[in-house]
Amino acid sequence: MTVNKQAIIRLSKYKSALNKLRALGFKKVYSDNLADSAGVTSAQVRKDFSMFEITGNKRGGYNVDDLLNKLNFVLGKDKIYDIIIVGVGNIGAALLKYKGFEKEGLRIVAGFDIDSLKINRELPVPILPIEEMSDFVKKNKIKIAIIATPELAAQEVLDELIKVGVKGFLNFTPIRLKAPENIVINNVDIYAEIEKIIYFISAIEKSKDSKLENEKLENIDLEDE
């Protein structure tokens, strides 16, 4: 079986759609419902489930609660992974304060920064000095870190965290981090996302001006990956 990154993103979307449908009182859903809410085809939904051996009932769709449990299990959400944020600048601070994570079962447990003025142990999510990072990670068995440092510090922080056992990273810096094979690094590159938008906007305007063949216009349906 080839585990496919995009499939995981879709499973995550099915899950959040299911949570909303459950809140609306749904007891069962069909692949068509999920397809609509996630913006894919129903064949895609069934194929995704089949990849992870999630089954429903012929003619009867899927039981919402069962399906949620199965998705949570597949996605590893049966266990809570605590998360730290390194670099409490604009983005880091925003993520620290953000309330939405809890609802999704994500727990940010600490921030770390090099600037002593930012340290505050009294906050609900404390901001600690970077010197304490490694010990904290070891003591609390942290497996996931969000990197929101300045570009130049990112690789060093990553190396240090890998040494003390962190396995997965969300990288908000625009640089490409280097890590061993078994480490998961996921990049959120806001520049690149905006540039992608600019490209398509600009392609539309150019083709409007010059009446190019409509080729480019046909391909502006973005959506992530």
Added chain:
Amino acid sequence: MTVNKQAIIRLSKYKSALNKLRALGFKKVYSDNLADSAGVTSAQVRKDFSMFEITGNKRGGYNVDDLLNKLNFVLGKDKIYDIIIVGVGNIGAALLKYKGFEKEGLRIVAGFDIDSLKINRELPVPILPIEEMSDFVKKNKIKIAIIATPELAAQEVLDELIKVGVKGFLNFTPIRLKAPENIVINNVDIYAEIEKIIYFISAIEKSKDSKLENEKLENIDLEDE
């Protein structure tokens, strides 16, 4: 020609690598250099260029300045697109304050919020009341907006902005926005990104425990995509 979203992301990465190489004094680069900095194969680099009719010199690689100009043109960066941010909460405020955009030729010109306490016309990038949004967009011919409102407001804001001429959106809310075909919506779904990490972490741990076939372990090379 099928324009491919991932290719655009790669072009953007080549561009930022080129900027750094130029700062280091490089006058020309080879497809191999760019491949290394962007983490792809050299065939991929040449194929991407070929798709957009960007050519170099056999044996001589690519002239850094020429290549940058061509990439900027292809990516639509020959023109500056002003950007607004709607919703000055945690994330919105972080993006407003962020200095890094300018370096990449992106200009955030205003923020908008419904909360009158947040309004401040004196800031370098002013925060204005949401009521002024439509007029501002029309007057300044804004084509790109970042949506960082609460979930429930997002669709309404989007509809309003489309009406007054905005063509491209970066959506930071976790919901799927609906828009006509010719509108570009690009989603940054931080939850989903974290869930992707959790999935792979969890898959590693499960396979460690149960000594599954190594299949899953072979597939943890994320990278966006």
Added chain:
DNA sequence: TAGATTGTTAATCGATTAACAATC
């Protein structure tokens, strides 16, 4: 039962990689 939906196989589509002729 008749009708509708799943689960899966096969077909299609698209993107990446390999390979090599062209050529500077």
Added chain:
DNA sequence: TAGATTGTTAATCGATTAACAATC
């Protein structure tokens, strides 16, 4: 010239879609 790199074609790989038998 000899060697190295581009540009492009063909081969491969992987993911999505279509279609339909199974079945509740």
